[in-house]
Amino acid sequence: xxxxxxxxxxxxxxxxxxxxxxxxxxxxxxxxxxxxxxxxxxxxxxxxxxxxxxxxxxxxxxxxxxxxxxxxxxxxxxxxxxxxxxxxxxxxxxxxxxxxxxxxxxxxxxxxxxxxxxxxxxxxxxxxxxxxxxxxxxxxxxxxxxxxxxxxxxxxxxxxxxxxxxxxxxxxxxxxxxxxxxxxxxxxxxxxxxxxxxxxxxxxxxxxxxxxxxxxxxxxxxxxxxxxxxxxxxxxxxxxxxxxxxxxxxxxxxxxxxxxxxxxxxxxxxxxxxxxxxxxxxxxxxxxxxxxxxxxxxxxxxxxxxxxxxxxxxxxxxxxxxxxxxxxxxxxxxxxxxxxxxxxxxxxxxxxxxxxxxx
Numbered sequence: 444x445x446x447x448x449x450x451x452x453x454x455x456x457x458x459x460x461x462x463x464x465x466x467x468x469x470x471x472x473x474x475x476x477x478x479x480x481x482x483x484x485x486x487x488x489x490x491x492x493x494x495x496x497x498x499x500x501x502x503x504x505x506x507x508x509x510x511x512x513x514x515x516x517x518x519x520x521x522x523x524x525x526x527x528x529x530x531x532x533x534x535x536x537x538x539x540x541x542x543x544x545x546x547x548x549x550x551x552x553x554x555x556x557x558x559x560x561x562x563x564x565x566x567x568x569x570x571x572x573x574x575x576x577x578x579x580x581x582x583x584x585x586x587x588x589x590x591x592x593x594x595x596x597x598x599x600x601x602x603x604x605x606x607x608x609x610x611x612x613x614x615x616x617x618x619x620x621x622x623x624x625x626x627x628x629x630x631x632x633x634x635x636x637x638x639x640x641x642x643x644x645x646x647x648x649x650x651x652x653x654x655x656x657x658x659x660x661x662x663x664x665x666x667x668x669x670x671x672x673x674x675x676x677x678x679x680x681x682x683x684x685x686x687x688x689x690x691x692x693x694x695x696x697x698x699x700x701x702x703x704x705x706x707x708x709x710x711x712x713x714x715x716x717x718x719x720x721x722x723x724x725x726x727x728x729x730x731x732x733x734x735x736x737x738x739x740x741x742x743x744x745x746x747x748x749x750x751x752x753x754x755x756x757x758x759x760x761x762x763x764x765x766x767x768x769x770x771x772x773x774x775x776x777x778x779x780x781x782x783x784x785x786x787x788x789x790x791x792x793x794x795x796x797x798x799x800x801x802x
Contacts, residue, residue, distance in 0.1 A: 517546055520760060521705045531731070533728075550626030556582075569703045571628045589765050599672055600704075601676025602676075603670075606685055606686050610667065620668075621633065624651070624657070658685070661685055674750050700772075700774075701776075708800075732767065
């Protein structure tokens with residue numbers, strides 16, 4: 444039953460409908476007070492109801508409820524699918540309203556995922572999530588892995604020294620000060636790559652520095668080197684501050700199964716409560732990954748926008764692979780975990796192949 448303003452709205456819509464159907468009449472069409480007999484009038488009334496439904500329900504201005512998702516990301520190369528999905532509108536295509544929050548470190552973004560302050564960790568070092576699994580099993584599920592495949596390369600991390608530094612090799616860092624991002628994961632990885640040259644617990648000073656300050660710290664002489672994810676190597680080079688002490692520093696770990704640099708992961712509670720929304724988010728990210736591979740030049744421009752990397756450097760910085768969970772060799776990360784466990788980072792055994800999202 445229509446009341447008040449509803450009757451007035453329908454009356455106006457009906458008049459507009461009739462004017463559209465019979466514009467030649469040029470006069471006001473009286474609003475019917477009831478259904479009249481006759482096949483023609485019944486058909487006209489049915490058409491009117493369809494017209495009323497279309498303009499009130501299917502109108503482009505009709506606001507449909509969107510699924511809200513909180514995503515955390517870092518200002519580094521591995522976050523590129525997030526930048527692409529935001530810029531290309533892939534989340535909106537899926538009916539997902541995203542709140543994207545920039546975090547200063549992998550530790551902070553992992554903590555936010557565990558506490559439920561974000562639903563999706565859109566890329567951070569794998570070590571943090573492994574630490575979570577050790578203490579809080581089943582907290583997350585991985586749906587994309589960024590990292591090197593079974594090839595002798597790694598473009599995820601950079602080991603930088605000052606541009607005019609006399610240091611020539613990793614052994615020259617003995618007795619020096621090296622910056623890393625804050626958090627136990629960054630420290631553990633730094634120690635792992637140094638261990639082949641000297642004892643990183645005794646013969647070097649590791650300094651935790653926020654991402655936004657690490658290049659400036661090298662320029663100011665506060666540290667002798669820094670170990671950080673890309674694009675901070677490129678940023679150091681672009682600013683004329685630093686040069687690479689060694690290329691692909693993670694290859695010093697001598698792993699032959701590839702390096703799972705960083706996972707994109709769902710909070711498990713979010714998965715349980717909103718499984719269909721998770722599928723939408725996954726679809727948006729998969730489309731972004733496909734876009735990167737098909738339109739790399741355009742995608743790199745988004746990297747420049749979100750990481751403050753000068754465009755000439757953004758256009759040539761090496762990428763690793765964004766590997767969809769269905770295509771990833773889920774056992775390939777286990778040797779990396781075992782190596783870090785020997786470093787004392789983990790106290791419990793974890794089957795890393797069981798940490799992945801399955802529909």
